[in-house]
Amino acid sequence: MPAVNDRTGRSRAIPRPFILWREVLTAYAAPALTAGTAGVVTGQRDLAVAACTSIAGTSALVAFLVGAWLRHGGRPRRWTLALPSAAVAVVLVAVATGAAALLGWFAAQWPLAHTLIPATAWLERLRIDLPVSAALATTIVTLRWRSTTASPRSCASQPTRK
Numbered sequence: 001m002p003a004v005n006d007r008t009g010r011s012r013a014i015p016r017p018f019i020l021w022r023e024v025l026t027a028y029a030a031p032a033l034t035a036g037t038a039g040v041v042t043g044q045r046d047l048a049v050a051a052c053t054s055i056a057g058t059s060a061l062v063a064f065l066v067g068a069w070l071r072h073g074g075r076p077r078r079w080t081l082a083l084p085s086a087a088v089a090v091v092l093v094a095v096a097t098g099a100a101a102l103l104g105w106f107a108a109q110w111p112l113a114h115t116l117i118p119a120t121a122w123l124e125r126l127r128i129d130l131p132v133s134a135a136l137a138t139t140i141v142t143l144r145w146r147s148t149t150a151s152p153r154s155c156a157s158q159p160t161r162k
Contacts, residue, residue, distance in 0.1 A: 015144075015147045015148050016148070017148055018067070018071070018144060018145050018148040018149075020064065020067045020068060020071065023063050023067050023141055023144060023145075024060050024063045024064045024067070025060075026063075027056075027059040027060045027062070027063030027064075027137045027140070027141065028056045028057070028059060028060035028063075029056070030059070031051065031055045031056045031059045031133060031136070032051050032052050032055070032056035033051075034051075035047060035048075035050070035051035035055050035056075036048050036051035036052060038051075039051055046121055046122065046125070049122075050122065050125055050129055054122070054125060054126055054129040054130065054133070055129050055132075055133050056133075058100065058129065058130050058133035058134060058137070059133045059134075059136065059137040060137075062096055062100070062133065062134045062137040062138055062141075063137045063138075063140075063141045065096075066092060066096060066137070066138050066141045066142065067141050067145065070141070070142065070145045071145070076149060080146075081149060085142075085143060085146040085147075088142055088146060089138070089139050089142040089143055089146075092138050092142050093134075093135050093138045093139055093142070096134040096135065096137075096138040097131045097134050097135045097138070098131075099134070100130040100131040100133070100134035100135075101127075101130065101131040103126075103130055104126040104127045104128070104129070104130035104131060105127055107123065107126045107130075108123045108124055108126050108127050111123065
């Protein structure tokens with residue numbers, strides 16, 4: 001990243017622009033590589049498989065949904081700029097993790113009760129994989145997006161559309 005000097009003379013890095021497909025690709029590749037490597041090194045075949053399916057897939061899907069919602073057609077919602085970055089991340093992580101936890105619980109319970117699918121370890125993994133992946137992806141995408149947006153003070157001087 002190129003460095004620039006601000007008014008105080010300190011050098012700071014200019015963040016990469018927020019490009020959704022890059023964020024989704026990173027959200028898939030990072031957990032697939034880390035969890036996949038951990039699965040291979042520790043000899044946990046189910047973790048290595050889950051790394052490329054439920055873990056990385058959930059991360060990519062959540063990154064896409066949260067990133068698209070944050071971009072809101074190129075015009076961010078006012079509260080996402082007004083609140084501190086950490087507060088925005090906490091709110092979105094709570095929503096995404098809650099939704100992923102419900103989906104994981106449903107996916108682990110419903111097929112067993114209503115179909116002939118036998119109980120398997122990968123169905124039980126969904127209860128953990130989905131919410132953890134959603135929390136990590138939401139946090140990273142939210143903080144990355146927020147680092148590329150203008151500060152609320154600079155947005156206050158711009159006219160608002162009604």
